[in-house]
Structure formats: C-alpha cells, structure tokens
Amino acid sequence: MRTLTALFLGILFAGTLAAQEIRVTSSFEPSILRAGEMGVYRVTVSKEIKGGGGFFVVRGFAVDFSALKPPQGLQIATLGKSTSTNTINTQTVVSESYQFRVRANAEGEYTISECKIIVDGASATIPAATLKVLPSARVASAGNDEGGPPLQMELVLPRDKIYVGESLPVQIRLYVQRGVQANSIGQFIPTKIGDAFAVSDFSQPVRREIERNNDIYLEVIWQTVVSPYKAGDNPLVFQLDVEAILPDFSGQRRGSLQKLSLYTNQDDLTVLDLPEKGRPENFSGAVGIFRASGKPKIDPTQAQVGEPMTLSFSLEGSGNFDRFEAPTLADDNGWRVYTPEEDFAPTDRYRYQGRMDYKYVLIPRDESVTETPAVSFSFFNPDTEKYEELTLPPVPVKITPPPPGQRPNIPPTVARNGGGTAPAQARQPELLPIKTTVVAWGQSMRPLLLSPWFLGVQVVPLAVLIGLFLTRRRHNRLLNDPRYAREVRARKALKPRLAAARKAASAGDHAAFYSEAQRVIQGAVGRLVDQTSEALSADEIDRLLATRGVDTATREQTQAFLHAGDALKFGGLQRADLDLRAEMARLETLGTQLMKLS
Amino acid sequence: MKRALLIFFLLLPTLALRAAEAPSSLDERFAAANLAYTDGQYAQAIEGYTALLAESPASTVYYNLGNAYTASGEYGQAILQYERCLVLNPDNADARANLKLARDAVEATPPTRAWYEDYAQAAGVNTWTWLAALTFWGAAFLIALPPLYGWRSPWRTLLLALCLLGLVGGGTGLTGYHFMSKEGIVLSNDAPLQLAPTSTSPAKSFLHAGAAADIKRTHGDYAYVVTPDGEQGWMSSKVFAPIWDMR
Numbered sequence: 142m143r144t145l146t147a148l149f150l151g152i153l154f155a156g157t158l159a160a161q162e163i164r165v166t167s168s169f170e171p172s173i174l175r176a177g178e179m180g181v182y183r184v185t186v187s188k189e190i191k192g193g194g195g196f197f198v199v200r201g202f203a204v205d206f207s208a209l210k211p212p213q214g215l216q217i218a219t220l221g222k223s224t225s226t227n228t229i230n231t232q233t234v235v236s237e238s239y240q241f242r243v244r245a246n247a248e249g250e251y252t253i254s255e256c257k258i259i260v261d262g263a264s265a266t267i268p269a270a271t272l273k274v275l276p277s278a279r280v281a282s283a284g285n286d287e288g289g290p291p292l293q294m295e296l297v298l299p300r301d302k303i304y305v306g307e308s309l310p311v312q313i314r315l316y317v318q319r320g321v322q323a324n325s326i327g328q329f330i331p332t333k334i335g336d337a338f339a340v341s342d343f344s345q346p347v348r349r350e351i352e353r354n355n356d357i358y359l360e361v362i363w364q365t366v367v368s369p370y371k372a373g374d375n376p377l378v379f380q381l382d383v384e385a386i387l388p389d390f391s392g393q394r395r396g397s398l399q400k401l402s403l404y405t406n407q408d409d410l411t412v413l414d415l416p417e418k419g420r421p422e423n424f425s426g427a428v429g430i431f432r433a434s435g436k437p438k439i440d441p442t443q444a445q446v447g448e449p450m451t452l453s454f455s456l457e458g459s460g461n462f463d464r465f466e467a468p469t470l471a472d473d474n475g476w477r478v479y480t481p482e483e484d485f486a487p488t489d490r491y492r493y494q495g496r497m498d499y500k501y502v503l504i505p506r507d508e509s510v511t512e513t514p515a516v517s518f519s520f521f522n523p524d525t526e527k528y529e530e531l532t533l534p535p536v537p538v539k540i541t542p543p544p545p546g547q548r549p550n551i552p553p554t555v556a557r558n559g560g561g562t563a564p565a566q567a568r569q570p571e572l573l574p575i576k577t578t579v580v581a582w583g584q585s586m587r588p589l590l591l592s593p594w595f596l597g598v599q600v601v602p603l604a605v606l607i608g609l610f611l612t613r614r615r616h617n618r619l620l621n622d623p624r625y626a627r628e629v630r631a632r633k634a635l636k637p638r639l640a641a642a643r644k645a646a647s648a649g650d651h652a653a654f655y656s657e658a659q660r661v662i663q664g665a666v667g668r669l670v671d672q673t674s675e676a677l678s679a680d681e682i683d684r685l686l687a688t689r690g691v692d693t694a695t696r697e698q699t700q701a702f703l704h705a706g707d708a709l710k711f712g713g714l715q716r717a718d719l720d721l722r723a724e725m726a727r728l729e730t731l732g733t734q735l736m737k738l739s
Numbered sequence: 740m741k742r743a744l745l746i747f748f749l750l751l752p753t754l755a756l757r758a759a760e761a762p763s764s765l766d767e768r769f770a771a772a773n774l775a776y777t778d779g780q781y782a783q784a785i786e787g788y789t790a791l792l793a794e795s796p797a798s799t800v801y802y803n804l805g806n807a808y809t810a811s812g813e814y815g816q817a818i819l820q821y822e823r824c825l826v827l828n829p830d831n832a833d834a835r836a837n838l839k840l841a842r843d844a845v846e847a848t849p850p851t852r853a854w855y856e857d858y859a860q861a862a863g864v865n866t867w868t869w870l871a872a873l874t875f876w877g878a879a880f881l882i883a884l885p886p887l888y889g890w891r892s893p894w895r896t897l898l899l900a901l902c903l904l905g906l907v908g909g910g911t912g913l914t915g916y917h918f919m920s921k922e923g924i925v926l927s928n929d930a931p932l933q934l935a936p937t938s939t940s941p942a943k944s945f946l947h948a949g950a951a952a953d954i955k956r957t958h959g960d961y962a963y964v965v966t967p968d969g970e971q972g973w974m975s976s977k978v979f980a981p982i983w984d985m986r
Contacts, residue, residue, distance in 0.1 A: 145776045360854065425882040480843065570840035572810070573833040575776055582765055582795040587985050588920075589868040602876040606883060613887040 149531060157258045162189050165265045167243040167253070169243065170274040171350045173357050176277040182217060182243045182253065184209075184267055186237040186260055202237050205259040209267065215251040216244045216284040227460040291387050293320040294331070296379060296405035303412050304523055307428035308341075308366045308461040308489075308493050312403060313379050316353060316360040320493040324398070326361055327380060334404075337412070341366040364490035364602030368461060415521050419528050423469045427520035429460015433533055434496055439513050443539040449505050452513050454533055460520065462487070467499055470514035471532075477504040477571060478514070491623055505540045512522075513535050623671060631668035635661065635732060642728060646721040654721055655706035659730050665735035679703040689738055698731055765795055773803065781811040796984070798827035802834045809837065814845040815926035815948030822924060822982045829860045837902075847949030850922055851967050859915025867916065871909030878902040923964060923981040925950040930979060932972035936961030943972045954981055 162254070163186065170181045186202055193357035211217040220240040227234045245251055252271045257264055297312040313331045317323050330343045344364040351360045376425035381403045410422065415428070442452050456468075467481045479502040503513060516533035589595045619626045642657035662673070666682050669675020677685075679700055686696050705719075771786025786802035789798070805820035821838035823827040824831055842849060859867065885891070931942035936958040946952070951965035952974070960976040 225814075342828065570809060570837075570844050572806050572837045572840060574750050575773055575806050576799045576833075577770070577773055579797045579799045580771055582797050584796050584798055586796070586823070586826055588916070589865045595868070599872065599876075602879075607878055608874070609884055610887065613884070617887060 145227065152659060163260050163263060163265045164189075165258070165260075165267050167267050167270040169270055171357075172247070172271070173275065173350050174355065175272040175275050175351055176246055178277075180243045180272065180370055181220070182241040182272075184239045184241075185236055186239070186265065186473065187234055188260075190233045190235065198574070202235075202260050203262070204237070204239065205381075206260055208256045209253070210256065211243075211253060212251045214245055214247055214249070215253075217240075217273070217645045218242045243272065245272070248274050248276045250274070265497075268298050273352060275355065275357065283467070291321045292316070292323070292381065292383065292385060292401060292403055294381055294403040294405050296377065298410075300523070302523065302526070303369055303410055304415050304428055304498070304521065305369050305372050305412055305463060306415070306426055306464055307521075307523055308368050308464075309492075310364060310366050310491065310493055313343075313363045313381075314739075315403065317359040317361070318388075319350075319357040319359070320384050323383050323385040325382070325384045326359075331363060331381045331405075334380055335376045337370055337373075338377050339368040339370065341368075341493070344490065344630065364491075366493045368464070369410070369412040369717070372412050374411050374415040376409050377405075379405045415528070416528075420530055421519035421530055423517055424519040424528065425466035425469075427460060427465035427518070428523060429458055429462075429520060430522055430524065431456050431458035431460060431518070431520050431531065432455075433531055437513070437516060437533045437536050439536045439538055442537070442671075443541070444505060445541050446505050446508055446543045447525075448504065449632040450505070450513075450538065452501040452503055452516075452536070453499065453733035454516060455496050455498045456518065456531070459494040462495060462497055463492060465520070467501075468516050468518035468531075468533075470501065472516045473503075475506050475510035476514060477506060505538075508540045508542045508654065510538065510540050538694075541642075624668075627668040627671075631664050632672070632736070634664050635736065639729060639732060646725040649721060651679065651709055651719060651721065652706065655702065655709065658702045658724075659706060661728060661732050662702055662735065665732055666699075669738060686738075691738070693736060695731065699735070702728065702731065743757045747764075765791060769800065771878075774806050776803065776828065778951065780975070781807050789937065794964065796827070796968060798824045798834075800832060800835075801827065802831065802967055805841070807839050809844075813926075813948075814841050814847070815924060815928075817841045818845075818847060818949045819924040819980055819982065822922075823984060825860070826864070826983060829863055832871045845928075845947060845949045847947065848951070848967065853915075853918070853977035856915040856919050857917065862912060864913070864916040867909045867912030869909075870905050871913055872906030874902040874909060878906055888923065920983045921981075922983075923952055923954050923962065923979055925974070925979055927978050930974060932964070932966075932970060932974060933961075934972060936963070936973040938975070944970060948972050950961075952979070 165184065165186050167182070167184045167339040170183060174180045184206075186204060186438065188202070198561045222237055222239045222243050224237045226236075240436070240701075243251075250271055250273050251482075252269055253267075255269045256267050259265075260269055286357065293316045295316070297314060298311060303309055315326065317326065319699045326346075333340045342365065347362045347409040349360050349362075352360055369375065383401050383403060384398050385401055386398055437452055437454035440451045452470075460668070462485050469485060470476075470478055481499045484498045484500075485492070485495055486498070487493070489495070512535035515535045518531040518533075519528055520531070521527070522529050541630060619629060638657050642654055642661060645653035645657055646653075649681075663674045663677050666685055667677050669685060670677075683696055683700060686699060742842060751780055766873050768787060772791065773782075775787060776784035780908045784807040785804065788800050788807060791800050792804065801820045801824035805817045805824060808814070808817035808820060818838060818841050820842065821834045824834040825838070828834070841847075852870045862870075881895060881902060885895050927970055928948045929945045930948070932944050932946055933940040933942050946966065950966065952966045955963045955965055955971075957963070957974070962976070962981070963971070963978055964974050964979065965971045
C-alpha cells in the first residue's frame with residue numbers, strides 16, 4: 142500500500158513538473174510618453190501548473206534580471222513585484238509581475254531588446270519592447286501651437302469602392318487627447334445616422350495609446366460591418382455621446398463636465414451598383430470572397446428511384462452570407478430537388494466571416510442518373526471587381542429501379558400560357574394524389590356554436606341544473622327549517638280543508654263545516670308555533686293573534702268560527718240563522734288573512 | 740290527351756338515356772370529376788368538384804379541388820381549397836403537404852399565426868365547441884350542486900379541475916378559430932389592393948397569388964383586408980376569398 146501511494150505521488154509530481162510551462166511578457170505602460178515623463182516597464186512571468194498544482198503553496202519565482210540591459214538614454218529603476226494566482230479546475234497559473242520605473246529625457250524610440258533571464262534555475266526569454274518618447278510638453282507647445290482637437294472620431298473604410306448589398310467591415314476610431322478626462326468612453330457604442338446602410342453589432346472597444354498630431358492620444362477602436370441598401374451618394378455618419386472635462390491652454394484639467402456629441406466627419410459615400418457586365422445567370426447577390434470547403438458529399442450513395450438522398454457541401458469565406466440565396470444545381474434533370482437547408486456558422490460576431498453548410502434533399506426520378514447535379518455558385522469579388530464562379534463537381538451515385546408496381550407517380554409537366562416551362566421554377570409540384578372516396582358529405586364550415594339547434598340544446602342542461610338546484614334546496618330547507626316546514630305543511634293542508642268546508646257548506650252540513658273551519662283556523666295559526674296545530678285551544682289561538690297585533694274584528698271572527706260548532710250543539714244557535722255560503726266566504730277571507738301572519 | 744301521351748312516349752327514351760348518362764348520386768359525380776382529373780381534364784374536374792361543393796361540402800372534395808387547381812397552375816385557388824379542407828379536417832396530412840407544395844411553388848408565405856391559432860388547429864372547431872360546452876356544464880353542475888347534496892369527495896375537486904381545464908382548452912381553441920375565421924387568400928397574381936371598394940378605385944399595391952390577409956370588414960363584393968406586412972386596402976371577391984365558407 143505504501144509503495145502504491147509513493148508511486149501515485151511520484152507520478153503526480155512528475156506529471157506536475159512536466160506540465161509546468163514558463164511564459165514571459167514585457168510591455169511599456171504607456172507605450173508612448175513625453176520626454177521627462179515617467180512610465181512603467183513591466184515584465185510578467187507566469188507559470189502554468191497542471192494536474193493538481195493548485196494544492197502546492199506558491200512561493201514565487203527566483204528571477205535573475207542581470208541580463209536585462211536598458212538602451213542608452215533610458216533611465217530604469219526597480220519598483221517592486223506583485224504575485225497573483227488563478228486556478229480554474231485543476232489548472233493553476235501563477236503570475237509574478239516585476240515593475241521598473243522608466244524615464245527618458247530625449248525624444249526617440251527606446252527598445253529593450255530580447256534577453257535571457259533565469260527563472261527558478263530555468264532559462265526564459267523576455268521579448269523585446271519599445272517605448273516611444275515624444276518631445277517634452279514645453280518643447281512641443283513651443284514648436285507647434287496648433288495641435289489636434291482634444292476629441293475626434295473617424296470612420297475608416299477598407300477601400301474606396303463600395304457595392305450595393307455587400308458587407309463591408311469598417312472601423313470607428315475615437316481619439317482622446319492626453320489630458321482630457323473622458324468618463325463614459327466604452328460605456329456607450331456609436332450609433333449610426335442615416336438610413337442608407339445597415340449596421341451589424343459592434344465589437345468590444347480596443348484601446349491603445351498612439352502618437353497623433355505630435356501629441357499623445359488614447360485611441361479607442363470599434364469594429365462593425367456595414368451594408369449599403371442603395372446605390373448613389375449616401376451619408377454614413379456615426380455619433381457617440383461622451384462626457385469629458387477638457388483641458389485649458391496650460392494643459393490642466395479644469396472646468397466642468399461637458400456632454401459632447403462626436404460625429405465621424407465622413408463625406409457621402411459613393412455606393413456602386415454591381416456591374417451588369419459579366420453577371421452570371423445564377424448570380425443571387427453574393428458579394429465577397431468565397432470558396433468551397435471540401436467536396437460535396439451524398440448520403441446514401443446508393444438508392445432506389447423515389448428514395449431521398451442528401452447532398453451536402455459548404456461554402457466558406459467572408460461576405461454577405463445573410464443576403465444571397467443557396468447555389469443552384471446546374472443540371473437537375475432526372476432529379477427532384479427540394480429547397481435546401483442552410484446552416485451558417487459565423488466565426489465573427491458580425492456574421493461576416495464563416496461557413497455556410499447546405500443540405501439538399503434530392504430524389505432520383507429514374508434509374509438512368511449516375512451522378513448528382515453539379516453545384517454552381519457565382520459571386521462578385523469586390524477586390525478584383527469581377528464576378529467569379531465556383532463549381533463543385535458532381536458526385537457519382539448508383540440508382541436502382543423501384544420494385545414492380547412501386548414506381549412513384551410523377552405528374553406530367555403542364556405548359557402554361559401556351560409556352561414552355563423553365564426547368565426548375567415552373568415545374569409542377571409533385572402532389573400527393575387525389576382521394577377517391579368521400580368519408581362524409583355535408584360537412585359545414587359554419588361552426589356549431591352559431592347553430593340555433595346547438596344553442597337551443599343548451600337550455601336542457603340549464604333547466605336540469607336549475608331544477609335540481611331548487612328541488613334540493615327546498616328539500617334541505619324542509620329538513621333544517623321547522624318554521625318553513627310548518628308553513629309548507631299548513632299551506633298544503635289549507636286547500637283540502639277549505640275544499641272540505643266548501644263541500645260541507647254546499648251539503649248544508651253545519652257540523653262538518655264548522656269542524657273543517659276550526660281545523661282551517663288551527664292549521665293557519667298553528668304554523669306560527671312549534672306545537673301540534675290540532676291541540677291549540679280557542680284561548681291559545683286568541684292569545685297568539687293578540688301577540689301578533691291582529692285587529693279585534695278578526696280575532697272575534699276567529700273566535701266565532703271556533704265556538705260556532707259548540708254553540709250549535711250546546712249553545713242554542715239555530716241552524717236556520719246561519720247562511721253557510723256566506724260563512725264559507727268569510728272563512729276563506731279569514732283563512733287568507735291568517736295565512737299572511739308571520 | 741292522346742297527343743300528349745304520344746309526345747311523352749317519344750321523349751321517354753331520350754330522358755331515360757340522359758338519366759343513364761348523367762351521374763345522379765354525389766359519389767358518382769365525385770368519381771366522374773376524379774376521372775376527369777386523372778385524364779388531365781382539369782377544367783372539367785374543377786367544374787365537377789365546385790358543383791359538388793355547392794351542393795354538399797366535404798373536406799375530401801376541397802382537397803381534390805385543390806389538386807385540380809394546382810395541376811392547372813392556379814395556385815391561389817389551390818391554396819384556398821387546401822386551407823378549406825384543413826378547416827373541415829385539420830388532421831389531413833396530405834392536404835397540409837400539398838398546401839406547402841403549392842405555397843412553395845408561388846413562394847407564398849403562410850399566414851403568421853399566434854400560438855392559440857396553432858393550438859386551435861389540433862382539432863376541429865366543432866370538437867372545441869363540444870369540449871367547451873360539456874366542460875362548462877360539468878363545471879356548473881360541480882360548482883352548484885355538491886354543496887346542496889353534501890358531496891365532499893376529493894373526486895369532486897378532481898373532476899372540477901378537469902372540467903375547468905377542458906373549458907380553458909376548449910375556449911382557447913375556439914378563440915384561435917375565431918381569429919383564423921377572418922383569414923382570406925389572394926386568388927390571382929397582381930391582385931390590386933384598392934383604396935376604395937369600387938372597381939374604379941386606384942390600386943395602392945398589388946399582391947401575389949396565395950398571399951394571406953385578414954379580413955376586417957366587407958362592403959358588397961369587396962373586403963377590407965390587412966396583410967401580414969401591415970398593408971391595408973380593399974380587395975374584390977374576384978381576386979380574394981375568405982377561407983371560411985360560412986354556408
């Protein structure tokens with residue numbers, strides 16, 4: 142076990158050592174100075190440690206700079222060093238930056254030439270670096286009072302001739318004089334003014350210091366691609382808004398922050414039409430420099446008539462990839478060619494350079510074809526100002542006849558307008574065949590929703606829903622609300638009792654009439670209390686009516702009906718004195734009044 | 740009377756012959772139109788299919804009519820008939836394929852459709868209607884009645900959720916069809932988009948056969964349409980027809 146551990150650590154350590162790679166860079170910051178000004182010369186030594194190097198403690202490098210020889214006139218003094226470590230996954234990069242103060246009192250170019258140093262006992266090379274020194278500010282201002290503007294923007298075109306539809310890479314350069322404090326540079330990107338050109342995305346700005354007009358400027362460069370829409374003299378201007386504090390004559394930063402709009406000072410650009418002369422028939426608008434990427438491929442290489450095959454090839458280069466159509470297949474007789482699939486893989490953010498992959502689905506019409514159609518692609522080369530043609534050779538294929546009875550139905554080409562048809566564009570589409578049976582006649586596009594019968598049918602579920610809802614609610618109330626139940630029962634019982642009283646009145650049966658009248662009154666009043674209505678006495682009824690504020694006349698009438706039966710039997714009330722029809726009418730009125738009580 | 744009978748008996752063989760010649764049932768007339776198509780007599784096939792559709796519409800007849808128009812090079816009409824076929828039968832893959840071929844032939848762009856319109860095409864308009872109606876009533880019953888009947892089963896919640904889901908699904912499908920029902924197709928090339936609904940009105944621009952446009956309103960034989968590019972104007976029924984034939 143101990144042996145295995147030692148072996149593992151040995152392999153790990155050996156691998157780590159083997160993977161260590163020393164890189165040395167050098168630079169002046171800034172790369173351009175005035176005489177007498179101070180700058181920094183920086184040498185960065187970095188070592189990449191792979192395979193677990195991150196677990197080691199970084200102790201720094203032992204660097205011997207004795208071989209470093211500054212040029213004549215350049216004063217150099219050590220400032221110090223700084224160390225940084227970056228670990229990503231298992232890769233660790235240790236960097237040590239050595240800084241030297243530099244100064245030159247005379248103008249000129251000072252180059253610290255390439256030299257060998259020793260890093261941790263190993264030899265490494267510091268690349269050469271050049272510092273440009275301009276005359277001192279005092280001398281410069283004495284010699285040249287005019288100088289350049291403190292802020293300036295320029296549009297840089299790669300060539301003079303521009304063609305409609307082409308994609309043209311351009312640079313927008315912003316120059317900021319040393320001494321100008323510009324805060325927002327890099328936060329905003331230039332915006333195009335004018336509608337004669339399309340502009341792609343902008344690159345991230347690149348900054349560097351340069352000499353310009355005998356002065357030191359910060360140069361900020363954006364790259365983009367412009368495409369002219371139309372021929373003629375058209376303006377192409379870019380605008381950039383910056384906030385800056387401009388220096389005064391003494392070169393000091395004074396004054397307040399100003400918002401400035403900068404514009405590229407470009408005259409109208411002359412955009413040319415693509416030349417008519419020599420334009421190939423199959424030219425579809427491609428402008429740029431294109432070449433075939435490999436040879437066309439067919440998959441599969443062998444098929445039956447009617448079976449699809451895929452022809453694929455690629456074009457690469459630089460130009461207006463988004464603005465031209467797929468190449469035409471030179472002679473597609475014997476083939477059915479479908480519109481190809483296109484897949485563009487740009488290698489820059491402007492979609493100016495890259496590779497376009499094409500995939501054509503081809504179907505052989507008969508077994509006589511032996512090769513795929515040749516691919517022909519024409520484009521205009523703006524550098525040579527000529528049309529060029531790319532031809533990709535045909536690919537051999539083997540086509541076998543279909544099994545008997547399975548030959549695809551290829552409809553005949555129909556001549557239109559009395560003339561012939563162009564080979565590719567006017568060919569009839571190969572339709573799927575007609576149907577020979579109709580599954581359903583009488584299908585209407587008029588939606589069911591607008592049909593009166595459908596809308597009428599909706600009444601049925603509505604009625605069922607309402608019916609069930611009301612029925613169940615009544616049922617529940619009868620169960621849960623005794624007063625409601627008594628009310629319902631009383632109302633239900635009232636009608637047959639009145640009918641029985643009416644019948645008794647018609648028959649002249651006084652006893653039966655008053656007996657029914659008593660029940661009618663008991664039922665009507667009894668629904669008001671939680672008590673069996675038949676058990677209510679006349680006094681109780683009267684008390685109940687009194688508590689509900691019933692007028693005296695009604696109460697007396699009620700009592701008269703309640704006592705009339707007994708009075709007939711025992712009280713000497715003569716039947717001849719009673720008109721039962723009138724009594725019935727009174728009873729009905731009384732019943733209605735009593736049923737209104739609550 | 741004798742004379743009338745004589746004339747009747749003289750004409751009888753002629754009438755019988757004509758009756759025997761003319762296909763009577765829809766299926767027979769459909770077969771005759773198909774035969775004309777197979778023989779390359781596209782004008783005759785178009786006439787036969789059109790007559791059948793006027794009498795009794797069927798998605799299959801729209802499909803065959805689309806094929807006949809394609810074969811005769813009238814791509815605008817062909818696209819219209821395929822679209823109508825798909826309204827009646829959205830699952831007709833053959834119609835969808837031939838519609839694409841017809842559109843490719845004239846480089847016509849299919850109408851730009853919102854997600855709910857694409858969704859709506861998953862089923863027919865009447866399927867969505869039934870789904871919406873049934874789930875609506877189902878949801879209404881499940882909301883209104885269970886509290887009265889004391890039904891507190893978890894099935895109620897599940898069924899109610901399904902009903903509401905179906906209602907949303909059906910409603911969305913109907914909404915999609917509602918918007919699609921306003922689409923129309925340009926029937927011929929260089930069809931004028933006019934400033935006013937009259938034959939003497941100047942044309943603002945011209946549309947290609949097979950182009951789709953939305954109908955905003957109609958006036959007599961003219962429809963006020965809006966193209967996917969935002970162009971608006973009046974188009975005559977001679978050069979533009981709605982997809983939905985609301986008969």
